[in-house]
Amino acid sequence: MAIERTLSIIKPDAVAKNVIGEIYSRFEKAGLKIIGAKMLHLSRTQAEGFYAEHKERPFFGDLVAFMTSGPVVVSVLEGENAVLAHRELMGATNPKEAAAGTIRADFASTIDENAVHGSDSPVSAEREVSYFFPGEEICPRTR
């Protein structure tokens, strides 16, 4: 299986609920390694650029307002099939449809405030990781 990297964002609602550690713990228990991590309060420009693919969608304004409403934790996760493995841990975009035991089922209440983001493909992951992390801020394991 391929070793991949993916971008995770713990969104402002989950940071406010004080569940950063709980979410990190799920990544680690699933075998995903955190190889980059930082807390940021996104500017409007940063959030708009990150979600540029959704620019024409009706929820874009609300999404940017939410993502800039408080601090987020952005991380790079590495592991076997990391993109899909991470999306499985997150659960469906709408927490009402998310499988029991997923992050969104446990910590999110609405589709607008759904606790976490994860890259949706290896190509997106490459763009999203480099959007937030210059190479020197990624720390692959040496042991």
Ligand code: RTP
């Ligand atoms: P994400 O990008 O945050 O990991 O979530 P996703 O792939 O599961 O969902 P995506 O389609 O990429 O949408 C990005 C975020 O926009 C908000 N959204 N709201 N009101 C709506 O219909 C709606 N649809 C999407 C969600 O916060 C979603 O995570």
Ligand code: MG
């Ligand atoms: Mg998405």
